[in-house]
Amino acid sequence: MDKQTEEKIAQFCAVTGASTRDAKKFIEKYKRLEIAIDAYYNEPMMSRQQPPPAPSxxxxxxxxxxxxxxxxxxxxxxxxxxxxxxxxxxxxxxxxxxxxxxxxxxxxxxxxxxxxxxxxxxxxxxxxxxxxxxxxxxxxxxxxDATYFQQVYNYAFEFTRAPGQRSLGIDMAQGFWAILLPHGLQGGALSHITTHQDGDGDDRMSGDEEEGWQDEHTQWWIEFLEEKKLKGVSKDVWQMFLEFVRTIDSKFEKYDAEAAWPSTIDDFVEYAKNRVAVGH
Structure with missing residues (x-):
């Protein structure tokens, strides 16, 4: 047995409380650790006898x-x-x-x-x-998970802000956007929200990934901020930018300039429209 498999078995046992024998069986069958663990909990014929012990x-x-x-x-x-x-x-x-x-x-x-x-x-x-x-x-x-993503996103602003400062340093903000936005886009947490509403009156998520914010727009946003030479990002801009990303269309045509968006986002929309017009 190779070292990687041994480590997977050890992790499987630690998470599930299963025997080494059962852990080996599931790891060999499913290969990937997280899939094997899910199968262990869900397969009725091979399910665990006892719940895993509470963390110590x-x-x-x-x-x-x-x-x-x-x-x-x-x-x-x-x-x-x-x-x-x-x-x-x-x-x-x-x-x-x-x-x-x-x-x-x-x-x-x-x-x-x-x-x-x-x-x-x-x-x-x-x-x-x-x-x-x-x-x-x-x-x-x-x-x-869109709700969880927003919780982590908002917390990132709070725990990295320098003591006594109301804004987040621009370098830190850009770094967070560069890793958070692609992750949310890829996993679906930042799925585009259309202006159409469902039968309950709630905005619905679009199934068309091409409708909304794209990875290239994240780079546009970072380049725009560099051109503006901003020194920091306010909490208002940080939080409202997430809503903007989830609702803006990919060509920036449906932006409501009369809504209460921060001026930084207003300026970015004009910048983005110009890039769309000239083919990026």
Missing amino acids: TSKLNQLFDQYKDPDGEDITVDGTIKLCEDLGVDPEDVVLLAVAFELKSPGMGEWTRKGWVDGWKAVGCDALPTMKTGLLRLRDRLGS
Whole structure:
């Protein structure tokens, strides 16, 4: 058995509480860890006998102590980098924004003991193998769940804003948009919302991916902000931009200039229309 398969089996057992024998059976059958776990819970003939044990507070505290700043009470940047290495995830991976939301991170690369314990317990993890699987679930939810995406998106503004500052630094904002928007577009969390309403009077999501915001528009937005030489992004612009992305058409023709959009978005629409007119 190769090392990668052994690691999958260990993670499978940690998440499900299954025996090594059952874990091996599901991993060999389904290959991908997350699919194997789903099958374990859903297949009636091979389902688990007992629910997985609840995450252990003591295990989480011990793990926290491994990464905690030796001279402080919290996990800081150095500990976060070590944690990312052990989890096999890039420190700039979009999934860490979901982790920050779940663990109520007070700042970039910072984790309190209470947030760590409560957050990981809510995700269902108390060890590195289960955390790796938890990241898979969080990544999928962030990409596919529109409400969850908005929660993480709004939290990203709050926990990275410098103390005492009302706006988010432009470099930080651009970096977040560059990783969040493509992830939401790919997974469906940012599916285009049409102005048509369903029978209940609610706006509906369009099934046509070509109707709305495209990946190239994210690059236009970043280039536009660079040309404007803005130093920061206000909370109003940050939050309303998400609604703009979900509702604007791909040619920027249905924009309501009389609506209460921030002037930065008004200016961008004119910029985008010009790029559409000249073939980008």
